[in-house]
Amino acid sequence: MNIAVFPGTFDPFTLGHFDIVERASCIFDKVIVAVAADNGKSCARALDTRMEIASVSVAKLDNVSVKSFGGFLADFATENNVNVIIRGLRGGADFEYEKPLGEVYRKQNKALECIYLISSSSVSHISSSIVRQIASLGGNLEGYVCHNAEKTISKLYKS
Numbered sequence: 749m750n751i752a753v754f755p756g757t758f759d760p761f762t763l764g765h766f767d768i769v770e771r772a773s774c775i776f777d778k779v780i781v782a783v784a785a786d787n788g789k790s791c792a793r794a795l796d797t798r799m800e801i802a803s804v805s806v807a808k809l810d811n812v813s814v815k816s817f818g819g820f821l822a823d824f825a826t827e828n829n830v831n832v833i834i835r836g837l838r839g840g841a842d843f844e845y846e847k848p849l850g851e852v853y854r855k856q857n858k859a860l861e862c863i864y865l866i867s868s869s870s871v872s873h874i875s876s877s878i879v880r881q882i883a884s885l886g887g888n889l890e891g892y893v894c895h896n897a898e899k900t901i902s903k904l905y906k907s
Contacts, residue, residue, distance in 0.1 A: 749777045749778060749829070750776050750777045750778075750831065750832070751776065751777060751778045751779075751780065751828065751829055751830045751831065751832070752772055752775075752776040752778070752779050752780070752830065752831075752832040752833070752834050752863070753779070753780045753781075753782045753821070753824065753825055753828065753830045753832070753833055753834065754768060754769055754772060754779060754780070754781050754782065754833075754834040754835075754836075755782040755784060755817070755821050755824075755833065756781075756782075756783070756784060757783070757784050757791050757798065757876070758781070758783050758798050758801070758802050758876070759791045759792055759793055759798055759876050759880070760793070760798065760801045760876060760879055760880070760883075760893065760897070760901050760904075760905065761781075761798070761801050761802040761805045761806075761876075761893070761894070761897065762871075762874045762875070762876055762879050762892060762893055763871045763874055763891065763892055763893055763894060764836065764838070764867055764871040764872070764874040764875070765781075765802075765805070765836070766805055766806070766894055767836070767867060767868050767870075767871045768834060768836035768865050768867065769781060769806055769809065769812055769834075770809060771865055772834045772863075772865065773809045773811050773812050776811075776832065777811060778811050778812075778813070779809075779811060779812045779813075779834070780812075780813055780814070780815055780828060780830065781802050781806060781812060781813070781814045781815070782815055782816070782817050782821070782824060783795060783798050783799045783802055783814060783815070783816045783817070784816075784817060784818075785816055785817065785818035786818060792880055792905065793904060793905070795816055797904060799814055799816055800900070801897050801900060801901060801904075802814045804894070804896050804897045804900065805893070805894040805896070805897045807896065815828070820856065821833065821853060822852075822853050822856035822857040822860060823856075825853075825857060825860055826857055830860070831859055831860060831861065832860070832861050832862075832863055833850070833853055833860060833861070833862045833863070834862075834863055834864075834865060835849075835850070835862060835863070835864050835865070836864075836865055836866075836867050837864050837865070837866050837867065838867045838872045838873075838875075839872070843864065846862070846864060849862075850862035874892055878892070879892050879893060879901065879905070880905050883901055883902055883904075883905035883906055884905055884906060884907040885907070886902075886906060889901060889902055
């Protein structure tokens with residue numbers, strides 16, 4: 749079975765994330781959305797909340813599951829028989845950030861391969877930080893997050 753992992757803090761999970769996961773789900777037998785417990789970023793919401801939003805957002809994708817992880821992604825991949833790490837790229841700066849990380853993962857686990865999917869142009873402007881800002885100001889999240897997670901995100905991220 750060809751299993752891929754799509755890791756991130758997902759604070760919160762956006763339509764940009766969904767775009768990547770949905771496309772990856774057509775390529776791989778199984779995709780795990782791996783919600784990072786702690787990766788050095790300061791998250792606005794707790795792990796349980798971020799997992800709940802991600803789970804609701806990907807619910808219609810039959811071969812996608814959501815799991816949390818702490819520690820090193822290469823170890824999570826080994827524990828879950830994952831051989832591919834999926835990363836989304838919105839632009840060149842994302843690639844410059846992701847390329848060295850991919851090299852580190854491969855050095856830790858030679859069986860891992862990183863695959864980079866370029867965001868669809870309709871969602872390439874979306875980031876979790878933009879969604880947090882819109883939600884904190886009470887703005888309309890339509891077109892930024894999955895419809896079935898919109899009310900939850902609005903409520904949880906409002907200032």
